Every structure is written in structure tokens, then in C-alpha cells.
Amino acid sequence: MHRSNWIIFNFQTGLFMNNPRQNWIIYSIVTVVILVMSTEIIAFINAPNKTTPVLKKEEWTAPSLFTDRTIQGEERALVIYGEELIANTAKYLGPNGSVAQITNGMNCQNCHLNAGRKKWGNNYGAVSANYPKFRDRSGSMESVFKRVSDCMERSLNGSALDSNAREMKAMIAYIKWVGHAVPKDSTPKGSGIKPPEYLERAASPEKGLVVYAAKCQSCHGANGEGQMAADAKSYIYPPLWGDHSYNTGAGLFRLSRFAGYVRDNMPFNQASHESPALSDEESWDVAAFVNSRPRPAKDLSKDWPNISKKPVDHPFGPYADGFTEQQHKFGPFKPIVAARTGK
Numbered sequence: 001m002h003r004s005n006w007i008i009f010n011f012q013t014g015l016f017m018n019n020p021r022q023n024w025i026i027y028s029i030v031t032v033v034i035l036v037m038s039t040e041i042i043a044f045i046n047a048p049n050k051t052t053p054v055l056k057k058e059e060w061t062a063p064s065l066f067t068d069r070t071i072q073g074e075e076r077a078l079v080i081y082g083e084e085l086i087a088n089t090a091k092y093l094g095p096n097g098s099v100a101q102i103t104n105g106m107n108c109q110n111c112h113l114n115a116g117r118k119k120w121g122n123n124y125g126a127v128s129a130n131y132p133k134f135r136d137r138s139g140s141m142e143s144v145f146k147r148v149s150d151c152m153e154r155s156l157n158g159s160a161l162d163s164n165a166r167e168m169k170a171m172i173a174y175i176k177w178v179g180h181a182v183p184k185d186s187t188p189k190g191s192g193i194k195p196p197e198y199l200e201r202a203a204s205p206e207k208g209l210v211v212y213a214a215k216c217q218s219c220h221g222a223n224g225e226g227q228m229a230a231d232a233k234s235y236i237y238p239p240l241w242g243d244h245s246y247n248t249g250a251g252l253f254r255l256s257r258f259a260g261y262v263r264d265n266m267p268f269n270q271a272s273h274e275s276p277a278l279s280d281e282e283s284w285d286v287a288a289f290v291n292s293r294p295r296p297a298k299d300l301s302k303d304w305p306n307i308s309k310k311p312v313d314h315p316f317g318p319y320a321d322g323f324t325e326q327q328h329k330f331g332p333f334k335p336i337v338a339a340r341t342g343k
């Protein structure tokens with residue numbers, strides 16, 4: 001019997017055969033395999049993201065200390081303490097704080113929800129990837145330390161901690177850890193605050209009062225005073241205006257920041273970015289109402305050394321454009337944007 005050097009797979013019997021007349025089978029198989037492989041290779045070259053996953057901006061979710069075991073030892077202890085300080089700031093640094101009495105009694109978490117890990121909740125996702133960075137408000141390069149100090153002096157209407165204080169180191173370590181997986185210089189979708197669309201008209205404090213009474217007052221109080229916990233150390237519902245609220249230099253005192261934060265997050269636990277409880281109009285109006293109530297003033301004379309860099313909704317003059325303080329505070333903002341951009 002003639003013996004071939006080839007060993008061939010016989011499809012009928014499922015056995016390896018050495019029949020040369022069945023060589024065409026191996027040729028067909030090889031051809032098919034080559035065809036499939038080359039189409040796969042071409043697909044790979046055309047769309048490398050399909051098979052080499054990169055961190056997509058919209059896919060950012062905050063890390064969890066339960067699952068992240070990469071940080072250990074002292075670093076881990078610092079991050080855990082930092083989270084505790086962000087969530088329960090008043091307990092440590094408030095008017096009755098156990099470490100120092102240097103803030104107004106609010107918690108960082110009141111404005112940076114879930115200790116700064118909530119999507120669209122003014123989270124810290126972009127911080128590690130973008131600091132140090134140049135900020136026009138101070139006209140200088142700012143470190144995370146400077147940025148945290150800013151919120152302590154403005155949003156918490158208090159004084160900053162020394163850069164060597166364990167509490168400061170812990171908050172910085174925690175904030176950096178929250179965004180540690182975000183690629184340098186990128187901003188994940190859902191970080192910070194996204195303002196609602198500008199209205200055609202000025203935001204109305206009068207209309208905002210109606211929104212406030214219907215949708216905010218039950219928790220934040222008739223006088224925006226909030227509600228203290230039984231231990232009188234921290235708030236269950238933080239204040240929105242008055243002596244214990246953020247001062248006029250705080251981010252939330254800008255209408256777009258307040259409106260964006262509230263539209264995506266308030267009433268607490270009843271609203272989200274995907275299904276807000278307030279319309280854009282209600283968000284702007286309630287922002288105008290709350291930010292026209294009395295609150296602590298901050299000396300801002302050193303801010304915005306280049307006045308042409310002031311944001312459209314910066315509520316204090318002088319300005320490089322001809323618009324009034326009133327319009328910069330309440331809008332309409334579209335004409336200001338148009339004058340700046342020519343659009």
C-alpha cells in the first residue's frame with residue numbers, strides 16, 4: 001500500500017489518514033484558517049481599542065478601599081483617615097472639633113458627596129490627574145494642598161491646616177488615591193460640577209423662593225439654617241446661608257456651580273444626573289434665591305489678578321467687559337459669552 005508522508009484528518013471517520021487523495025482537505029483548512037486570521041489582524045489594526053482596552057473617560061468609577069489592596073501600611077492608614085476627615089470634617093475640625101476648631105461645622109462631604117466619590121456629585125476623580133495646575137483665580141500654579149486650603153477658607157469659611165499636619169496629609173493622600181487610576185491630564189466624565197444650560201433670561205430669586213419652599217425647606221430649614229445632629233457637633237442637613245454657611249469666595253457662590261450641583265444631586269437621594277428632580281430653570285432660580293441670602297463675606301481683593309479671566313458668572317467686579325455685576329451674578333449669561341467669544 002502506498003504511504004504518504006502527510007498525515008491527513010479524515011472528516012468522515014474522524015481519524016488521521018495517510019491517503020494522499022485527501023490532501024485537498026488540508027489545503028482547504030489551511031486556506032480558511034489563513035483567511036480568518038488575516039481578517040482578524042486587519043480588524044485589530046483598524047480598531048486596536050477593541051482588543052487592547054484603555055480606560056475610557058466615561059467609564060470611570062471610584063476605587064473602593066475594600067477591593068484595592070495595592071496601598072498598604074502607613075499609606076493605607078493615611079488614606080482611611082483622609083476619607084474619615086472628608087466625610088466627618090466637623091467632628092475633627094468643626095467648632096467643637098477634637099483636633100482643631102477652625103471650620104464652620106460643615107463636612108467636605110456635604111458638597112463632595114460620598115466622600116468625593118459620587119459621579120456628578122462634585123467628586124475628586126480629576127484631581128490627581130490635573131494637579132498641580134495653573135488656576136486663574138489665584139494666577140498661580142496650585143497644588144492639591146493649595147486647593148484643599150481654598151475650600152477650608154471659603155466653603156468651610158475657616159482657616160487652612162499646616163501642610164505638615166497629619167490631617168492635611170491624610171486628606172491629600174485620600175483625594176489623590178480617589179483619582180489614582182485616571183490618566184494624567186484627562187478629566188473623567190462626571191467629575192466636578194456640570195452647569196445646566198444657560199437660560200435666555202436672568203435667574204430669578206423670586207421664582208427660586210417658590211422652588212425652595214416646595215423642595216428644599218423641609219431639610220435645609222425656613223432660614224437656610226440646616227439642622228444639627230443630636231450631638232450638636234455636625235449637621236444632618238447642612239446650612240445653605242447665614243453665619244455657618246460657605247462664604248462669598250466659595251465655589252457654590254457662583255450661580256453655575258450651585259445650579260449644577262443642585263440639579264444633579266438635590267433633593268438629596270431623590271435626584272441624579274440621569275433623572276434630576278429640578279428643571280434647568282428651577283435649578284438656576286433656586287441658586288439665585290439661595291445666593292441672594294446673607295452669608296459670610298470673604299476678602300477677594302487678591303483673586304483674579306487678570307480680570308479678563310474671571311468666569312462669566314463671577315459675581316464681583318471689576319470686569320474686563322461692559323456687563324454689570326448684577327448680570328454677571330444672575331445672568332442672562334449668553335450675551336456675556338457671545339461678547340467674549342464673538343458667537
Ligand code: HEC
Pocket residue numbers: 086089106107108109110111112122123124126127144147148151152155156171175192193246250251252257
Ligand atoms: C460648600 C461646599 C463645599 C465644601 C463644604 C467643600 N468644598 Fe471643595 N469644592 C466645592 C466646589 C463648588 C468646588 C469647585 C467645583 C468645580 O468648579 O467644578 C470644589 C473644589 C474642590 C477641589 C478641586 C476639585 C477639582 O476637580 O479641581 C478639591 C480638591 C476640594 N474641593 C476639596 C475639598 C475639601 C478637602 C473640603 C473639606 C476640607 C472641601 N472641598 C469642602 C465645594 C465645597
Ligand code: HEC
Pocket residue numbers: 107109110111113114211212215216217218219220236237238239240246252261262266267268278286
Ligand atoms: C431630603 C432632605 C434634603 C432636601 C429636600 C434637600 N437637600 Fe440639600 N442636602 C441634604 C443633605 C443631607 C446634604 C448633605 C449631603 C451629605 O453630607 O452627604 C445636602 C447638601 C446640600 C448642599 C451642599 C451643602 C451646603 O449646605 O451648602 C446644597 C447646596 C443643597 N443641599 C441644596 C439643596 C437645594 C437647593 C434643595 C432643594 C432643591 C435641597 N438641597 C433639598 C438634604 C436635602
